[in-house]
Amino acid sequence: MSDNHPLIIETKNLTKLFPISGHAQLTACDNINLNLYRGMTLGIVGESGCGKSTFLRMLLQMETPTSGQILFNGEDIGKFSAKQRRAHHRRIQMVFQDPGEAFHPRMRVGEIVCEPLLNYKLLKRGQIPEKAEKLLELVELPAEYIRKYPHELSGGQRQRIGIARALALEPEVIICDEATSALDVSVQKTVIELLCRLQKDKNIAIGFVCHDIALVQSFSHRIAIMYLGCIIELMESIGMAEEAKHPYTRALLDSVFDLSMDFNKEIQIIKGETPSPMDRPPGCPFANRCTRCEEICLKEKPALREIAPAHRVACHLL
Numbered sequence: 001m002s003d004n005h006p007l008i009i010e011t012k013n014l015t016k017l018f019p020i021s022g023h024a025q026l027t028a029c030d031n032i033n034l035n036l037y038r039g040m041t042l043g044i045v046g047e048s049g050c051g052k053s054t055f056l057r058m059l060l061q062m063e064t065p066t067s068g069q070i071l072f073n074g075e076d077i078g079k080f081s082a083k084q085r086r087a088h089h090r091r092i093q094m095v096f097q098d099p100g101e102a103f104h105p106r107m108r109v110g111e112i113v114c115e116p117l118l119n120y121k122l123l124k125r126g127q128i129p130e131k132a133e134k135l136l137e138l139v140e141l142p143a144e145y146i147r148k149y150p151h152e153l154s155g156g157q158r159q160r161i162g163i164a165r166a167l168a169l170e171p172e173v174i175i176c177d178e179a180t181s182a183l184d185v186s187v188q189k190t191v192i193e194l195l196c197r198l199q200k201d202k203n204i205a206i207g208f209v210c211h212d213i214a215l216v217q218s219f220s221h222r223i224a225i226m227y228l229g230c231i232i233e234l235m236e237s238i239g240m241a242e243e244a245k246h247p248y249t250r251a252l253l254d255s256v257f258d259l260s261m262d263f264n265k266e267i268q269i270i271k272g273e274t275p276s277p278m279d280r281p282p283g284c285p286f287a288n289r290c291t292r293c294e295e296i297c298l299k300e301k302p303a304l305r306e307i308a309p310a311h312r313v314a315c316h317l318l
């Protein structure tokens with residue numbers, strides 16, 4: 001993207017099929033081409049079951065792609081040896097929706113944030129207090145919290161601990177999977193501000209998956225909209241409210257609640273159900289719900305094409 005924001009992750013035609021009974025297959029991700037850049041946030045928006053979590057799991061090597069590639073700093077991670085994979089895991093870390101569930105209830109905060117370093121033998125037990133205090137300082141929590149247990153913390157504090165733990169190995173990429181969805185709106189804001197500050201300080205690439213388009217748009221640099229395993233629109237978040245073109249993205253944006261909205265304007269509800277990923281339509285994945293659907297939409301799947309600089313849309317009418 002630029003010298004300040006070099007490309008760090010590039011996915012090429014990344015596809016994941018899950019075999020179901022007999023010859024049936026579930027297409028979770030269909031030919032996904034997305035890039036992550038250092039110091040920038042890519043927001044990935046889509047409803048439950050659209051394939052965004054499977055996409056993340058492939059980035060984290062928790063799922064093996066059926067086809068396609070993931071390049072990390074230009075290297076194909078699918079070709080890594082076991083030793084290279086272990087080294088690679090340090091470079092990309094995850095922040096979960098409810099980190100409290102990922103923490104051992106009998107471990108104190110100091111051990112929780114330092115556990116990745118202990119696992120990689122980068123820290124001795126006696127060094128935990130000093131290192132844990134530094135990690136807590138990064139996420140703006142007092143040093144004395146290293147002696148607390150997870151159940152003694154609020155949701156926002158637990159999420160800060162999750163971020164501190166993700167930072168322990170000094171990753172180049174952080175993936176946030178619905179990382180603020182379980183938090184109150186006021187706490188969400190402070191956690192997002194923290195992520196933005198850390199990104200600036202450490203030039204980390206962030207992939208932020210969320211179903212709330214308004215939230216993602218507020219701090220991401222670019223947004224990818226996913227539907228039925230496909231990227232249907234990819235654009236910069238600045239100007240998105242005016243410039244988004246795909247009928248599904250437009251429907252998502254039009255349904256965002258805003259105090260300054262025109263309450264007399266009818267909210268466009270997306271009618272119909274998302275097709276099953278086991279029985280995908282041959283044409284546009286959004287065809288059965290799209291008010292602008294034409295004959296070609298039922299027959300041919302639209303390609304994700306550039307319609308303006310840094311703006312791609314998969315729709316036959318554009």
Ligand code: SF4
Nearest residue numbers: 284287290297315316
């Ligand atoms: S390709 Fe056709 S069905 Fe799909 S979003 Fe565009 S107009 Fe609607």
